[in-house]
Amino acid sequence: MEIEQLENFLAVSQLGSFQKVAEQKFISQRTVSKQMTNLENELGIKLFFRGSNKILLTQAGTYFAQRANELINQLNDSIGKLHAITNSNLQHLRLGYFSPFEGRLLVTHLKKYQALAKHKPINFHVTEGSVEHLFADVTLGNLDCAYILDYGTHDHLLNSELNNTILTEGEMVLGISKDHPLAAKKELSATDLTGQTILYYSNESSTYLQSAFLATLPQNHHYNVQRVGTIEQMQTLVALGQAIAFYPQSLPVFPNEWIVFRRLHSTASDASQRYSIRLIYRPDNNINGLKYFRQFLNNTINHR
CATH class of the missing domain: 3.40.190.290 (D-Maltodextrin-Binding Protein; domain 2)
Structure with missing residues (x-):
């Protein structure tokens, strides 16, 4: 199961058409259809009612759409936080x-x-x-x-x-x-x-x-x-x-x-x-967070 596959599934659930999703994503209708079939096979659950003019979600498909949307939102939020951590001087200590x-x-x-x-x-x-x-x-x-x-x-x-x-x-x-x-x-x-x-x-x-x-x-x-x-x-x-x-x-x-x-x-x-x-720690742990905290503790102990 891939992120692109989930995103295209959500697009199908909103637009009700493989063709419209293909046009929106600049890919072929066959690609979208194959992705959805593979997703159903992987889950072992039917997600769509495939009509001649409209693609509708099954009850299971509606539930899965809600969960998939939550997963993608959480992933995007986590990625944003990771970038914020990478671009800041904030140290971490476990x-x-x-x-x-x-x-x-x-x-x-x-x-x-x-x-x-x-x-x-x-x-x-x-x-x-x-x-x-x-x-x-x-x-x-x-x-x-x-x-x-x-x-x-x-x-x-x-x-x-x-x-x-x-x-x-x-x-x-x-x-x-x-x-x-x-x-x-x-x-x-x-x-x-x-x-x-x-x-x-x-x-x-x-x-x-x-x-x-x-x-x-x-x-x-x-x-x-x-x-x-x-x-x-x-x-x-x-x-x-x-x-x-x-x-x-x-x-x-x-x-x-x-x-x-x-x-x-x-x-x-x-x-x-x-x-x-x-305080116990590995002598070869050289992360700045541990170094800063140990220096602070040593100063605190020496000035008690």
């Missing part, structure tokens, strides 16, 4: 982030960039994904960079050929309902978590945070750690006292008056509850 926690920091950075670096405009294309997918997409070149939550004892960064920059650091804390018995404690121990339902957020199936959290706890206890697919669900279950959840301190989103936050006490033998949010 960014990923792991969760609304990093997303909040990402939005802050993008807003500041747009306000302070107007001489180097960037069109940001943002997507959310699991840490595993973000590493894969940046490595494969499907994303230019990504904000990830680095926590626990993972080897993603050690084994990766990607470069990374620390954007902010903090401590993971546990969110608990004000009515939960554990809320009376100033900090929690690994023993307090035994028998509790512990939640973590990921928008898609991912064990990254689960294994990262478990790696920071003594291995002689059993912990029930589960994933939830929305922050709203996690907040609701925690507020109702049906579960507890771990959050990056200073980055909680959707504040809830029924939730309080408590530190998790770590012994010398346990891994740290510290986390960092990092």
